[in-house]
Amino acid sequence: MVPLVISSSFLWYLCFVLSAVRVHVQANNGWLNAHATFYGANQNPTSLGGACGYDDTFHAGFGVNTAAVSTMLFRDGEVCGACYQVMCDYRADPKWCLISRSVTVTATNFCPPNNHGGWCDPPHHHFDMSMPAFFGIARQGNEGIVPVLYRRVACKRRGGVRFTLKGQSSFNMVMISNVGGSGDVKAVWIRGSRSGAWLPMHRNWGANWQSSADLRNQRLSFKMTLVDGKTLVFLNVVPSTWRFGQTFSSRSQFF
Numbered sequence: 001m002v003p004l005v006i007s008s009s010f011l012w013y014l015c016f017v018l019s020a021v022r023v024h025v026q027a028n029n030g031w032l033n034a035h036a037t038f039y040g041a042n043q044n045p046t047s048l049g050g051a052c053g054y055d056d057t058f059h060a061g062f063g064v065n066t067a068a069v070s071t072m073l074f075r076d077g078e079v080c081g082a083c084y085q086v087m088c089d090y091r092a093d094p095k096w097c098l099i100s101r102s103v104t105v106t107a108t109n110f111c112p113p114n115n116h117g118g119w120c121d122p123p124h125h126h127f128d129m130s131m132p133a134f135f136g137i138a139r140q141g142n143e144g145i146v147p148v149l150y151r152r153v154a155c156k157r158r159g160g161v162r163f164t165l166k167g168q169s170s171f172n173m174v175m176i177s178n179v180g181g182s183g184d185v186k187a188v189w190i191r192g193s194r195s196g197a198w199l200p201m202h203r204n205w206g207a208n209w210q211s212s213a214d215l216r217n218q219r220l221s222f223k224m225t226l227v228d229g230k231t232l233v234f235l236n237v238v239p240s241t242w243r244f245g246q247t248f249s250s251r252s253q254f255f
Contacts (some may be wrong), residue, residue, distance in 0.1 A: 002216070004190075006015075007070045007135050007235040013156075016163070021100075022103055026249075027246065030044045030151050031149040031150065031151050032149065032150055032151065033089070033120055033125070033127065033147065033148075033149060034066075034086075034124075034125035034126055034127060034147075034148050034149075035124070035125075035126050035127075035145055035146065035147055035148060036086060036088075036127040036128070036129055036137075036138075036145070036146055036148045037119065037127075037128050037129070037134070037144060037145045038129050038130065038131045038133075038134035038135070039129075039130070039131075040130055040131060041047055042142065050068060050108060050109030050110060051068070051074075051077065051080075051109050051205070051206055052077065052080035052081070052107070052108045052109060052110075052206035052207045052237045053080075053112035053167070053175055053206040053207050053208045054080075054108050054175070054177060054206075054207060055112035055164075055175075055204055057106075057108055058107075059177075059247070060162070060175075060177035060184060060207075061157055061158065061159070061162060061177055061178030061179075062106040062108060062177075064104055064130055064131040064132045064133065065104060065105045065130065065132065066104065066105055066106050066107075066108040066109070066110070066129070067084070067086075067106070067107060067109070067127045067128060067129040067130065067133065068107075068108070068109035068110055068127075068128040069107050069109075069110065069123075069126070069127060069128075070111050070113070070119070070120040070122075070124055070125060070126035070127075070214040071093065071110075071111075071112075071113055071120065071121070071122050071212075072122055072123055072124065072125050073107070073111075073125060073126075074107075074110045074111075077110075077203060077205060077206045077207075078184055078185075078186070078227065079107045080107060080184065080185075080207045081106060081107065081108075081155070081176075081177065081179045081183040081184055081185065081207060082106070082110065082152065082155070082182065082183040082184040082227075083105070083106055083107075083152070083153050083154065083155040083183050084104065084105055084107065084127070084150050084151065084152060085100060085102050085103070085104050085106055085150065085151055085152075085153045086102060086103055086104075086105055086127055086133075086137060086148050086149075086150045087100075087101065087102040087130070087137060087148060087149045087150070088137040088138050088144070088146050088147070088148055088155070089147040089148055089149050090092070090102060090175070092147040093143075093146055093147050093242070094139050095139075095140055096139050096141060096143040096146050096223070097137065097139070097146055097147075098136075098137055098138060098139060101136065101137045102137060103129075103133050103136040103137050103210070104153060105127065105130075105133050106128060106155065106183065107184075109128075111126055111127075111128040112203050112218060113243060114140065115215045117188050119145065123206045125150075127150065130185070133174075143197070143223060149214055149218045152182075153178065154182065154183075154255070155180050155181060155182070155183035156180065156251060156252075157179065157180040158178075159176075159178060159249055160178070160234075160249045160250035160251050160252055160253050161176065161178055161179050161180075161181065161224070161232075161234065161249070161250045161252065161253060161254070162176070162177045162178040162247055162248070162249045163175075163220075163222065163234075163238060163247065163249075163250070164177065164245075164246070165175075165177060165238070165243070165244050165245065165247075165248075166244060166249040167210070167241055167244060167247055168244060169214070170214035170216075171210065171212060172190070172197040172210065172213065173189075173204055173208050173209065173210045173214075173216060174190070174201070174208070174209050174210075174211075174222075175207050175208050175209075176188065176207050176209060176222075176224070176248070177207060177252060178255040179226070179228055180223075180253045180255055181226055181228065181254030181255055182226045182227050183224075183225070183226070183253070183254075184226060184227045185209075185224060185226060186224040186225045186227045186229075187200070187224070187228055188201040188209045188222060188224050188225075189201060189222065189223040189224075190211050190213070190215065190220060190221070190225070191221045191222075191223075192213070192215040192219070192220060192239065193218045193220070193221075193236070194218050195213070195215065195217035198223055199213050204230060217240055218240055219236045219238060219239055219240045220236070220237065220238035220242065220253065221233065221234060221235045221236055221237065221238075222234045222237060226254060230254055232250055232252055234250045237249075237250045
C-alpha cells in the first residue's frame with residue numbers, strides 16, 4: 001500500500017480555507033456586516049474626538065484606536081464612548097484584508113452622510129477608522145475601503161470614569177469619558193454638596209452634558225446610567241475647589 005503524502009503547501013491551503021469558513025460563520029453568530037475606511041492620515045490620531053467632543057482621545061482614555069461611525073450607529077451622539085470589535089472580512093476581500101485580525105475601537109466621531117449614496121448614508125453601517133486602527137486589520141495599499149464584520153463589546157478602561165468641567169458661571173458642561181462597560185451613556189444627574197437633590201443633566205452634544213444650576217464652590221457628585229441600564233453613583237468626585245477646565249477621575253468604574 002502506497003503511503004499517503006500530504007505536502008506542506010496543501011496543509012497551508014487547508015488552514016486558509018478553514019479560517020475563511022470560520023470568519024463566515026462568525027458573520028452569522030453575533031457579527032454584523034459593514035464597511036470601513038480610514039481618515040486623518042495627516043492628523044495626530046489623538047485629535048480625532050470630533051462630534052463626540054473629546055479634546056484628546058488619549059486624555060479621554062481611548063488611545064488611538066477610534067472611529068467615526070455612520071448615522072445608523074451614531075444615534076445622535078448616544079453611541080459616543082461605545083466599543084466595537086471590528087474584523088476585516090477576509091472571505092469577501094482576501095486581497096486587502098489581514099486574515100483573523102481584529103481591533104477594538106471606540107466610537108468618538110460621526111461620519112456624516114452626503115445623501116448621494118455614500119458609505120455613511122443610511123442604511124449603511126460604516127466605520128471611518130483612525131489610520132492605526134484600520135491598518136491593524138487591512139493591508140496598506142490603494143484599496144481605501146474594505147468589508148468588515150463587527151460586534152459590540154464591553155469597554156475595558158484603565159482607571160475610573162473621568163469628568164472634565166467646562167462652561168462658565170452658572171452654565172455647567174461636563175465632558176464624561178473613559179467609561180467602561182457598554183461605554184455609551186444614557187442619562188446623567190449632578191448634585192452639589194449644598195443642594196441635596198439630584199438634578200438631571202441634558203446632552204449638549206456627544207459626550208458633553210449640561211446643567212444650568214450654579215454649583216460653584218461645592219463638591220460635585222454624579223449619577224450615571226448607561227444604555228444597558230447599569231447605574232453607578234460617583235460621590236464627591238469633584239472637590240469644592242474645582243475650576244472650569246479641570247478633569248477629575250473617579251475611583252469607580254463600569255464593567
